[in-house]
Amino acid sequence: MVKATATGKRAAWLAAFLACLLPLSACSSGDVVDVRSLQVREPAAGLPEADMDRPVELGFIWWGPTERHMATLAALEVYTARHPNVTFKPEYMEWEAYWKKLPTLAASKTVPDVLQMDAAYIRDYVSRGIMADLSDLDLAGIVPDPILEGVKIDGKLYGIPLSHNAQGIAYNRAELEAAGVPLPKPGWTWDEYFQWAREAKAKLPPDRYPIGDSASAWDWFQWYQASYGGGAIMSPDGKAFHLDRELFFRYHTILADLRRDNVVPPADVTLTFLENDPLADQLASGKVMTRGATVGSVAILEQYMPGQVDVVNVPIGPEGGGWAQPTIFLGVYAGSSETAHAKRFIKWFISDREAGRTLGLTRGIPIYGEIYQELEPNLEPKDRLGKVLADIAAEYAMPFHAAGAGFTEWVDAYKLTMEAVMFGQKSLEDAYGELNALGESIAEQNRKR
Amino acid sequence: MRIRMSSVLNQAFMIAFSFVMIYPVIWWVGASLKKTEELRLPTIWPEVPMWENYTEGWSFSANYTFGHFFANTLLMEAGNVIGGVLTAAVVAFGFARLSFPLRGFWFSLMMMTLMLPGQVTIVPQYILYNTFGFVDSYVPLVLPHFFGGGAFFIFLLVQFIRGIPKDLDEAAKIDGASVYGIFGRIIFPLIKPALVTVAIFTFIWSWDDFFSQMLYLSSVDKFTVGLALRMFIDQFEVQWGQLLAMSLLSIVPSVLIFFFAQRHFVEGIATTGLKG
Numbered sequence: 038m039v040k041a042t043a044t045g046k047r048a049a050w051l052a053a054f055l056a057c058l059l060p061l062s063a064c065s066s067g068d069v070v071d072v073r074s075l076q077v078r079e080p081a082a083g084l085p086e087a088d089m090d091r092p093v094e095l096g097f098i099w100w101g102p103t104e105r106h107m108a109t110l111a112a113l114e115v116y117t118a119r120h121p122n123v124t125f126k127p128e129y130m131e132w133e134a135y136w137k138k139l140p141t142l143a144a145s146k147t148v149p150d151v152l153q154m155d156a157a158y159i160r161d162y163v164s165r166g167i168m169a170d171l172s173d174l175d176l177a178g179i180v181p182d183p184i185l186e187g188v189k190i191d192g193k194l195y196g197i198p199l200s201h202n203a204q205g206i207a208y209n210r211a212e213l214e215a216a217g218v219p220l221p222k223p224g225w226t227w228d229e230y231f232q233w234a235r236e237a238k239a240k241l242p243p244d245r246y247p248i249g250d251s252a253s254a255w256d257w258f259q260w261y262q263a264s265y266g267g268g269a270i271m272s273p274d275g276k277a278f279h280l281d282r283e284l285f286f287r288y289h290t291i292l293a294d295l296r297r298d299n300v301v302p303p304a305d306v307t308l309t310f311l312e313n314d315p316l317a318d319q320l321a322s323g324k325v326m327t328r329g330a331t332v333g334s335v336a337i338l339e340q341y342m343p344g345q346v347d348v349v350n351v352p353i354g355p356e357g358g359g360w361a362q363p364t365i366f367l368g369v370y371a372g373s374s375e376t377a378h379a380k381r382f383i384k385w386f387i388s389d390r391e392a393g394r395t396l397g398l399t400r401g402i403p404i405y406g407e408i409y410q411e412l413e414p415n416l417e418p419k420d421r422l423g424k425v426l427a428d429i430a431a432e433y434a435m436p437f438h439a440a441g442a443g444f445t446e447w448v449d450a451y452k453l454t455m456e457a458v459m460f461g462q463k464s465l466e467d468a469y470g471e472l473n474a475l476g477e478s479i480a481e482q483n484r485k486r
Numbered sequence: 487m488r489i490r491m492s493s494v495l496n497q498a499f500m501i502a503f504s505f506v507m508i509y510p511v512i513w514w515v516g517a518s519l520k521k522t523e524e525l526r527l528p529t530i531w532p533e534v535p536m537w538e539n540y541t542e543g544w545s546f547s548a549n550y551t552f553g554h555f556f557a558n559t560l561l562m563e564a565g566n567v568i569g570g571v572l573t574a575a576v577v578a579f580g581f582a583r584l585s586f587p588l589r590g591f592w593f594s595l596m597m598m599t600l601m602l603p604g605q606v607t608i609v610p611q612y613i614l615y616n617t618f619g620f621v622d623s624y625v626p627l628v629l630p631h632f633f634g635g636g637a638f639f640i641f642l643l644v645q646f647i648r649g650i651p652k653d654l655d656e657a658a659k660i661d662g663a664s665v666y667g668i669f670g671r672i673i674f675p676l677i678k679p680a681l682v683t684v685a686i687f688t689f690i691w692s693w694d695d696f697f698s699q700m701l702y703l704s705s706v707d708k709f710t711v712g713l714a715l716r717m718f719i720d721q722f723e724v725q726w727g728q729l730l731a732m733s734l735l736s737i738v739p740s741v742l743i744f745f746f747a748q749r750h751f752v753e754g755i756a757t758t759g760l761k762g
Contacts, residue, residue: 130717131717
């Protein structure tokens with residue numbers, strides 16, 4: 038009996054050892070992710086015509102709402118009618134599911150031939166070798182050159198832009214008019230923005246606020262810094278970092294004064310806001326008169342508050358304000374064996390008239406101007422609002438800067454640190470010291486790599 | 487009189503407390519009948535109930551109704567529950583009653599899988615099923631349940647079987663029953679309450695297992711209710727009314743199962759063994 042227990046113990050240890058090995062072997066499968074070694078076929082031009090006529094099944098994966106799914110499926114049918122040898126294997130889901138599923142597909146080398154991409158993630162997928170280089174695709178006359186140059190990564194084109202996007206500010210026109218507040222003026226500067234907030238607060242009911250507290254939103258400060266010539270906080274490769282001391286103190290001192298004078302909501306109220314939630318969105322809930330909005334996201338505000346919302350640019354400095362750039366792309370999987378077909382399909386997808394009519398505005402304002410002009414007469418109010426925002430923003434836009442590689446941690450730290458400042462738990466001096474040190478150390482690590 | 491007074495107070499307290507607990511569900515029912523614009527108002531009930539949220543939500547997709555997704559999910563669930571209950575019982579019987587070489591080792595190895603984080607097996611598993619061509623079918627979702635239904639359930643049943651007196655096995659053996667006879671005629675009928683627990687948990691856990699369903703099912707034709715619900719949502723746009731209406735319907739099967747099986751369920755947890 039004693040012996041049996043001893044055997045049992047030994048066996049248990051052995052089992053523990055084996056179980057420890059399992060996760061290790063799973064971890065070392067990291068090399069599975071790297072598909073850079075995969076051969077990428079020659080582009081369409083290099084293939085004989087006959088090869089373009091053989092039967093092909095293209096995988097195509099995208100995210101979106103039902104409306105987009107239906108329109109895209111219809112467009113795929115149109116394509117198959119034109120090219121009977123090309124059929125599709127579509128996969129579609131919503132945003133959250135898409136970004137949960139794609140890493141697994143990438144790691145197991147089973148990404149469909151054509152995939153939709155977002156500006157927030159494309160650099161990551163390029164660095165993992167998932168996206169094929171599409172620089173040789175001729176898009177002259179379809180996508181304006183400055184836009185193409187703007188979306189290139191290290192000089193190469195990995196994602197074909199589908200629509201225009203831009204950052205602006207949405208405001209509650211109905212309530213501002215009712216309170217007798219002059220509406221925000223297009224082209225307003227940061228000084229005018231803060232001044233407008235003070236004047237508006239005097240006319241609004243006590244529990245209503247003209248502007249939100251943007252102290253803990255790092256992108257707001259980045260717009261401020263860039264608009265005064267301080268440049269982006271970090272470079273796209275994450276190797277350079279610059280948090281401008283003077284501008285940091287100026288911006289956050291203004292906000293602290295506004296908080297003290299009750300022009301922006303108290304810190305505890307600010308933290309209860311949840312963007313795009315029908316109950317807790319700062320604008321949709323009626324508590325705050327303005328908030329940041331993009332071309333892609335402004336339609337939902339129009340749905341919550343039909344006919345009450347209008348848009349204006351992000352406040353500007355000497356260098357401009359906000360950004361305007363496509364953020365949604367189609368790319369080709371680097372391991373795809375049907376690169377030529379995938380490229381031909383993508384070009385058709387953004388430039389063909391019938392495709393344009395079928396797809397409508399389900400992916401935003403089409404990148405090809407001629408298609409937008411054809412669609413314009415039949416737009417819904419929510420789509421029109423997006424176009425107004427795109428036009429206003431484009432006038433003052435600065436380049437778009439996403440968080441640099443490896444800076445996710447810094448972005449989280451900025452939010453937490455500045456929240457502590459909002460609650461009076463931390464001095465501005467300490468906050469600057471901590472954020473600057475953290476940013477410098479991340480950039481240092483990136484430089485060593 | 488005093489007793490009646492206190493029981494009235496008790497009842498009143500419990501009713502008040504139950505109301506607090508059920509309030510979110512009441513809000514849910516109200517919100518499922520609202521227009522999107524009305525959702526931001528602090529009211530419980532809409533001015534005009536929008537029953538269209540249910541009818542339009544039910545047939546929101548041009549090609550499929552929610553009936554199709556419910557049928558898909560129940561089909562998958564049937565496989566999961568049958569696989570889980572049968573194989574967990576067989577495996578647990580083996581560990582609890584049979585002696586074979588390295589029994590302790592295999593049992594510990596199985597228990598170790600409880601500590602293995604699910605995340606590390608996702609990619610290898612996906613590659614495996616993809617190689618066999620099982621992706622976009624129910625096989626990757628159902629098949630694992632046919633391998634003992636999971637370490638937790640086996641452990642639960644082993645503990646339960648250990649509570650059954652061995653005398654019963656021996657009596658059956660004397661009467662000429664084989665190992666299979668003992669399992670089929672003695673043990674299996676006696677562990678029914680525990681099997682109900684296994685069935686309920688298997689049902690509810692796989693109903694809620696959104697990630698695997700999302701990973702392995704890609705054509706809408708095979709979507710489960712959970713996946714279909716997510717089709718109402720996008721990065722910025724959410725059709726709240728229809729989403730809330732359909733998600734209210736989606737919990738109905740779990741609630742029904744719980745109501746009907748509750749008696750056995752409690753028995754399965756409370757019964758620790760049999761008295762000789």
